[in-house]
Amino acid sequence: MATIKKVKFVKSAVNPKDYPPPHFLEIAIVGRSNVGKSSLINAIFNRNIAKVSSSPGKTRLINFFLLNDNIYFVDLPGYGYAAVSKAERQKWKRMIETYFQTRENLSLVIMLVDSRHEPTKLDIMMKEWLESLGIPYVVVATKADKLNQSEKAKAKKIIRRTLGLSDDFPVFLTSSKEKTGIKELMGYVLDFVKEK
Numbered sequence: 001m002a003t004i005k006k007v008k009f010v011k012s013a014v015n016p017k018d019y020p021p022p023h024f025l026e027i028a029i030v031g032r033s034n035v036g037k038s039s040l041i042n043a044i045f046n047r048n049i050a051k052v053s054s055s056p057g058k059t060r061l062i063n064f065f066l067l068n069d070n071i072y073f074v075d076l077p078g079y080g081y082a083a084v085s086k087a088e089r090q091k092w093k094r095m096i097e098t099y100f101q102t103r104e105n106l107s108l109v110i111m112l113v114d115s116r117h118e119p120t121k122l123d124i125m126m127k128e129w130l131e132s133l134g135i136p137y138v139v140v141a142t143k144a145d146k147l148n149q150s151e152k153a154k155a156k157k158i159i160r161r162t163l164g165l166s167d168d169f170p171v172f173l174t175s176s177k178e179k180t181g182i183k184e185l186m187g188y189v190l191d192f193v194k195e196k
Contacts (some may be wrong), residue, residue: 022104028105114142118158144175
């Protein structure tokens with residue numbers, strides 16, 4: 001497994017013209033706005049590089065990070081946050097849609113769901129959307145520190161059933177707080193990209 005030796009924030013963007021040049025393979029991370037995306041990014045990088053907020057819906061731009069000088073890691077705006085205006089939610093949706101449809105170096109999407117709850121209709125839509133666009137993805141369940149061992153096994157089953165995933169489809173249970181599952185997730189992700 002490749003290790004993360006170096007990471008730097010590159011830039012924030014809204015439109016394709018603002019994206020960094022597509023020189024490297026890209027991994028994007030997407031999920032509902034309260035799923036713990038920023039915390040997971042910080043746990044993956046082992047440093048506080050993504051802003052964590054107590055109020056969800058703070059990521060309003062597409063944020064690009066560069067890993068080991070050869071892989072882009074992209075933090076997409078969270079979806080489904082009800083406390084912002086409908087117009088704002090539509091803007092985020094368009095931003096994510098445009099990114100998925102135009103970013104030719106996108107290799108893999110890390111799709112986050114909350115391990116404590118059944119995936120929502122929006123999560124199911126996101127999964128179906130990625131499949132319809134032919135974008136490879138992996139499912140990551142966050143906040144697993146809130147579950148005991150039997151609840152963890154049950155959570156994986158519920159996620160697979162609700163999202164219609166086969167038994168061999170990769171689903172990772174992670175905890176940003178306890179750093180569990182992070183090494184396994186990144187081992188899979190970096191190996192996947194290496195084979196591209």
